[in-house]
Amino acid sequence: MDTSSSDAARLLRLLALRALTLVLLVGITGxxxxxxxxxxxxxxLLLVPVKSAGGPPTGPERDV
Structure with a gap:
């Protein structure tokens, strides 16, 4: 199981939560x-897609 993508997602959610907390604090000050x-x-940060570092790329396949 590759945990790098879940760790990255967890980190991004944590940073997003901190930024949104700052919204409340800075919003109070005006x-x-x-x-x-x-x-x-x-x-x-909440909406950014997190991709796994390893494995094949997952893009649209083209019929050649």
Whole structure:
């Protein structure tokens, strides 16, 4: 079992949670631009696809 992709996914979720926590803290202070920056960063980290480091590439197959 390859745990590198699950470790990477866990790390990205942790960083996303920290960024979204900063959204709440910075939003309370009224810094709109920083709040937007942290919100976009947190959502981006949650939505980024995590691929396994080993194995064949999984892309669309072409009929040649």
């Amino acid at each position: 810094e709109t631009q920083l709040t937007l920056l942290f919100a976009l960063t947190g959502l981006g």
